[in-house]
Amino acid sequence: MKLDRFDRQLLNLVQEDAGQTADQLAEQVALSPSAIQRRLRRMREQGVIVRQAAVVDPRQVGKPTFFIVALQVERERPELLAQLRRWLAGEEQVQQVFYVTGEADFVLVVTTPDTESYDALMIRMVGENPNIKRFTTNVALSLVKRGLTIPVALDDEE
Template identity: 30%
Template sequence: MKLDAIDVRILEILQQDAEQQVTQVAEQVGLSTTPCWRRIQRLKEAGVITRQVALVDARKVNVGVTVFVSVRTSVHTEAWFDTFKATVQAIPEVVEFYRMSGDVDYLLRVVVPDIAAYDKVYKRLIAGTQLHDVSSSFAMEELKLTTALPLGYVG
């Protein structure tokens, strides 16, 4: 799907506040309500907008500790990967999970209330699969957190 400047502006607006009424978005992009609504629907149908969610303050729901977990393995079979992936996906405290290039095979972002809670996550992680090395780094301070993607590359 080819995005034009109005589509990009709609995406910028919705990434900041998806609760805005279509009339409000339309005003900001210089369209009437119906064409703006159609564009938003087209963006959803094309999979550009994948979902709309509520962002929750981690501290207010007692998961204010962020842990970055680097995992290395010496096993690279499909069966091992399927087991590892299922293990990680079954742990709700793991909020991001990536396969990496370089020295680390996988990177996880885990949110928990404290170190004791992380220890329980760690034990579930290592019980589920054979791992070569697991390294955990606790974030001391959150300096930037956004869900908004940069849209300057569209085109």
Template identity: 35%
Template sequence: MLDDRDRRLLALLQVDADTSLASLAEAVSLSVSACSRRIARLAEAGYVARRVARLDRRRIGLPTTVWVLLKTGRHDGEWLDKFRRAIGDIPEIVEVHRLTGNVDYIMKLALPNVEHYDDVYKRLIHRIELFDVSAYISMETVKADGPLSTDFA
């Protein structure tokens, strides 16, 4: 069970995982060693899934986001396994979610430009049978990658 200090530490780590241990300890009123042990316990318990560097997509040449809605005519395990392999081999696909409703999947693509979408589209349909594919170009990111609320843990 998480206490208030755990929740505060998790919130702070989401904003900047590189925050110094001394700063984190001060923010939650703990000694550095107690704070270190607490963070290690939270990570070991699975509250911290991983620590990564969030890259600036514009600086690395991937400023374009395209959302792709997929419909499939098949919903069996064999098709799903093939789909997972197909999308796993396409690095431009950075997220995929299975949905309820009249669309089966939504994918987020990080691309150098809109024209590059056609290349990804061709690779995808070459690997997996799909009923319908619809793409939507993101014109502006209004909010992304916000920290998760720790109030519910």
């Protein structure tokens, strides 16, 4: 899908706050509210906007613990990687999964209520995925910044 400057402006704005109304967005983009609604609908239908989500303050919901996990696999056979990817994608506590270069094969962002819950998750992960060679864990001491915003250039540089 070809994105013009208006689409790009809208993407930046809704990534910051998807709860804005078409009228509020129209005040920031030189388009009518109906044109904004059409563009947003088209970008959802075309898969540019994948979903909308609420960002929750962890302190307001029990102060979960965040873990950054570097995961190494034994063998990088496609079927074994696909099985592990499916397992990770199905776990609610695994927030993000990156397939990476370097010493680790995957980097995960995991959140659990406490270290005991994290330990249970990792025991289950290793038990259900025998291709895992090892993992290392970093515990987040504080949350400095969290987000999924992808900066979208306003001009047509691709």
